[in-house]
Amino acid sequence: MDDKITLTITRRKLTEVLIGLVAVFFAGGVLATILKYLWPASADKSSSSEVKIASADEVATGDAKKFMFNGKAAVLLKTPAGFRAFGAVCTHLGCVAYWKPDENILFCPCHLGKFDPNTGAVISGPPPSPLPAIDIIVKDGDVYALKWKDPDYVKSISFYAGAA
Numbered sequence: 001m002d003d004k005i006t007l008t009i010t011r012r013k014l015t016e017v018l019i020g021l022v023a024v025f026f027a028g029g030v031l032a033t034i035l036k037y038l039w040p041a042s043a044d045k046s047s048s049s050e051v052k053i054a055s056a057d058e059v060a061t062g063d064a065k066k067f068m069f070n071g072k073a074a075v076l077l078k079t080p081a082g083f084r085a086f087g088a089v090c091t092h093l094g095c096v097a098y099w100k101p102d103e104n105i106l107f108c109p110c111h112l113g114k115f116d117p118n119t120g121a122v123i124s125g126p127p128p129s130p131l132p133a134i135d136i137i138v139k140d141g142d143v144y145a146l147k148w149k150d151p152d153y154v155k156s157i158s159f160y161a162g163a164a
């Protein structure tokens with residue numbers, strides 16, 4: 001006895017199925033576009049994101065920790081005045097600045113840009129503008145990044161385009 005099952009499909013039926021699948025995918029794309037327009041996911045990422053950076057006791061005074069915020073390299077510092085956080089992508093040509101404790105600065109190695117660890121302001125070098133500050137909060141023993149302190153400023157920095 002032959003246990004084979006033969007499935008016969010006509011060319012016309014196959015064409016109808018394929019057209020139906022294309023129509024479903026097209027309708028899904030249109031629906032997704034409409035939903036994305038009505039509820040843009042990234043309309044104001046900066047106001048709703050809460051990114052845990054570290055536990056509060058993880059970073060000693062005078063120390064720093066790198067993290068990512070809105071897809072950009074960032075740095076958390078613990079200064080004698082408390083925690084500070086900045087985008088670490090240099091406003092000059094986009095290299096990543098880092099904490100240099102021996103000089104008490106955020107330092108960009110590409111062209112020797114130096115930034116103030118309390119404000120992000122340019123101390124010396126070619127960077128045209130400060131590192132963007134990030135609002136943070138210490139909650140239940142952890143430090144969280146909340147949003148760019150000045151989203152309009154961040155939008156004005158070419159290396160941060162799309163991050164605000």
Ligand code: FES
Pocket residue numbers: 090091092093094095108109110111112113125126127
């Ligand atoms: S890229 Fe930072 S100083 Fe030039």
